[in-house]
Amino acid sequence: MKIIEVNNISFGYSNMPIFSEVDFTINKGDFVAIIGANGSGKSTLLKLVLGELVPSTGQIRLFNEDVQHFKEWSKIGYVPQKGLSSHSNFPATAEEIVMANLFSQIGLLRFPKKEHREKAHTALKQVGMQEYAKELIGNLSGGQLQRVMLARVMVNEPDIMILDEPTTGLDTETIKGLYQWLNKINKEAGLTILMVTHDIANVHQHVSRILCLEEGSLIELNKEQIHHELSHKHKHPKNNKAERIDKNGDI
Numbered sequence: 001m002k003i004i005e006v007n008n009i010s011f012g013y014s015n016m017p018i019f020s021e022v023d024f025t026i027n028k029g030d031f032v033a034i035i036g037a038n039g040s041g042k043s044t045l046l047k048l049v050l051g052e053l054v055p056s057t058g059q060i061r062l063f064n065e066d067v068q069h070f071k072e073w074s075k076i077g078y079v080p081q082k083g084l085s086s087h088s089n090f091p092a093t094a095e096e097i098v099m100a101n102l103f104s105q106i107g108l109l110r111f112p113k114k115e116h117r118e119k120a121h122t123a124l125k126q127v128g129m130q131e132y133a134k135e136l137i138g139n140l141s142g143g144q145l146q147r148v149m150l151a152r153v154m155v156n157e158p159d160i161m162i163l164d165e166p167t168t169g170l171d172t173e174t175i176k177g178l179y180q181w182l183n184k185i186n187k188e189a190g191l192t193i194l195m196v197t198h199d200i201a202n203v204h205q206h207v208s209r210i211l212c213l214e215e216g217s218l219i220e221l222n223k224e225q226i227h228h229e230l231s232h233k234h235k236h237p238k239n240n241k242a243e244r245i246d247k248n249g250d251i
């Protein structure tokens with residue numbers, strides 16, 4: 001089953017083209033990493049997938065529906081870049097942050113019921129944060145905040161989790177734990193995961209596919225290319241092609 005279908009999209013800010021003719025599909029159960037240099041457009045691509053930006057050409061479908069008409073947003077758990085860390089002084093507990101994401105069920109002006117509290121606790125437990133439910137988020141470490149962000153999207157029982165550089169500012173042990181946890185929910189619960197990351201060295205063993213965005217085009221890396229990327233020898237196939245043509249003297 002196709003969860004995300006991106007067909008031949010192009011996008012640019014004002015007069016600055018970011019990418020063109022980008023195609024990819026995310027199927028149910030995939031664990032996909034998107035890598036690419038700083039500023040190559042990874043966050044922009046996620047914003048297009050989430051319907052926050054509109055491509056100049058091409059089409060994006062979520063769960064077989066055009067993104068512009070898509071309404072079942074609770075199926076998609078989006079963890080933005082930096083997440084809570086920029087709002088950590090907000091006077092709310094971990095439990096309140098998680099419950100707030102149930103607003104479509106609770107209603108904005110109503111008080112949460114026992115069942116909502118229980119759902120929040122289940123989600124916090126899933127990420128190993130149940131003991132911190134009543135803790136103000138300002139008292140949590142970066143790794144704990146990140147786990148609250150994961151619980152915040154898990155509470156809606158999404159079909160896909162979309163993460164934008166979830167390891168920024170975290171220490172090595174926390175990063176390892178996060179990847180193991182993502183691997184577990186992908187394998188055991190079948191949650192589909194799409195993750196933007198710089199961290200190919202740690203992530204490649206967990207993901208099923210790696211997409212690389214560079215110089216305006218997106219390609220899926222094969223095993224050999226992943227190996228080259230790991231040894232810092234990667235060249236985007238677009239460039240490799242140009243190099244090959246050069247060598248053959250065909251231009």
Ligand SMILES: Nc1ncnc2c1ncn2[C@@H]1O[C@H](COP(=O)(O)OP(=O)(O)OP(=O)(O)O)[C@@H](O)[C@H]1O
Pocket residue numbers: 013018036037038039040041042043044045
């Ligand atoms: N709202 C905007 N208006 C104009 N230019 C933008 C806007 N947002 C991003 N850009 C530019 O578009 C390019 C792609 O940005 P984007 O944040 O998508 O890249 P990225 O690959 O996610 O980068 P990073 O790895 O540093 O997070 C960058 O050159 C950025 O400066």
